[in-house]
Amino acid sequence: MGSFEIRGGKKLKGEIIPQGAKNEALQILCAVLLTPEKVVIKNIPDILDVQKLISLLEDLGVEVERLDKSEYSFCAKNVDIEYLNSEAFKKKGRSLRGSIMIVGPLLARFGKGYIPKPGGDKIGRRRLDTHFEGFKKLGAQFNYNPTEHFYMVEASNLNGCYMHLDEASVTGTANILMAAVMAKGTTTIYNAACEPYLQQLCKMLVRMGAKIDGIGSNLLRIEGVDYLGGTEHTMLPDMIEIGSFIGLAAMTQSEITIKNVAYDELGLIPEIFRRLGIKLERRGDDIFIPEQESYEVDTFIDGSILTISDAPWPGFTPDLLSIILVVATQAKGSVLVHQKMFESRLFFVDKLIDMGAQIILCDPHRATVIGLNRSQNLRGIEMTSPDIRAGVSLLIAALSADGKSTIHNIEQIDRGYQDIENRLRRLGADIVRK
Structure with missing residues (x-):
């Protein structure tokens, strides 16, 4: 210590x-899982939580190349979805709260997303209900293993819907948004978080081909698409x-x-x-x-x-x-x-x-x-x-x-x-x- x-x-x-913004980085890095194409991200902070998340992405099979001190390229063409069942994943995912935001992109693209109960700051209860209630509304089946504290969501298809979030959770909004951009039909999220870092995620997803209206407000409308492509993004x-x-x-x-x-x-x-x-x-x-x-x-x-x-x-x-x-x-x-x-x-x-x-x-x-x-x-x-x-x-x-x-x-x-x-x-x- x-x-x-x-x-x-x-x-x-x-x-x-x-x-670069830590709280933005944890969202943006998870979004690279939504496409098999290359994504270049600039102004990434060189901090422990971000390093852990990048390492987790590499373990999932994402090709990561450091282009500069704060610039990386990511290519999630060959994601190893079975890694989610490994003991190594359960140990690594548990050490970082930001790991929760891999679930939405994985669910959207591969039909499943797992995560152990994540760690992070000891600042009181930080419940995950908002995330999983949103996934369930999109049509995912939720399971929780209380012995291992392991969360699982799976869906053969995600379908757009109306949802009113029980709290304006930033990570909850980001996670649900990343699932909804590839769901069939229209998703409306009311009481969505709207902070600048969430707006940054929305703008990045739009450049990748997503259709999102209401950016910067607490009412987001997402028209699902079948495919998202690569992009470049600079963090605040x-x-x-x-x-x-x-x-x-x-x-x-x-x-x-x-x-x-x-x-x-x-x-x-x-x-x-x-x-x-x-x-x-x-x-x-x-x-x-x-x-x-x-x-x-x-x-x-x-x-x-x-x-x-x-x-x-x-x-x-x-x-x-x-x-x-x-x-x-x-x-x-x-x-x-x-x-x-x-x-x-x-x-x-x-x-x-x-x-x-x-x-x-x-x-x-x-x-x-x-x-x-x-x-x-x-x-x-x-x-x-x-x-x-x-x-x-x-x-x-x-x-x-x-x-x-x-x-x-x-x-x-x-x-x-x-x-x-x-x-x-x-x-x-x-x-x-x-």
Whole structure:
């Protein structure tokens, strides 16, 4: 188990380029299974979760060629569908939550899709019902082996239908969409997720020959086709990394420029950080954050405490609430952070409290942060990263803290952030991987 050793309290300065979007990559990579033709994908992040998924595709028989550091070609001409029955598949598929999204494409093209109960972050219940209920509505038969925690869907034919998703699940929408593009007839998906990464998947599928209307809305209409072809696709920059770097600049009182952010795809993210009092400026497609001695939290019109909560897109992404919580610890004013989607994501606050933050954990979903207004710095401690986003939040806290911090289990951070220590060192951070 690796560790980061950080000596905090240093102001950073410079430019940083966000990686390709992790959450988009996990969808887009699975879509290559829909065609026997070559698919070229650019701006793929070099992170652990993506590496695992590419390895899983190779084990399925997909021909993978690395063309550049972040560019790959894929050809799923000779997929070994029987690999799904192997013990090797059950072990590898279990280690990655993103593996769930191979089921839709395999079901569409080969009439079967299997997956062991996938892993990932330990942030509370992340049920898969939406995925499988959607497949069943398309005509698939669902079976579950409770002993091995193994999910199976099979169908000789998929037929389009109307469905209203019980939740606007991003991965659920993506999985059902990839099955529906090759179903017979018309599929209508209401309460579909519509975040930019889902839109990217839709646009890629359309270039492959799919017929999809309503892209960018929560009502998708898909006319099934018999065949999908190859394409090229360039992924968006990772909006979660961009938000993390905004928070890093504020906490460390640093002047940082985040390059090539696809600003128009960021939704509420810049505005939410502005509500915390953080100054940021759009410069073309870059974000400039000036060195800022202090930042004051906005309040509602009636003067009541600011509440920041997550919601399905175009609401604020839950993946940035951990960053918001850390940034609020040094603000002037108080913030109620309400994590609605996952009941265990706020449990890392005990480590921030040990560092000197003033936080009241109200319940598994809500935490009140009383900003210190830099009256006292956080102090370095030894801690363990519980998940990707909490891990980076603790890393940001450590970079702003007095003294030395050690963060263990940094494999969690590696799952979502590419070469993070070297990129931070180029900004002036004192961070070493042990």
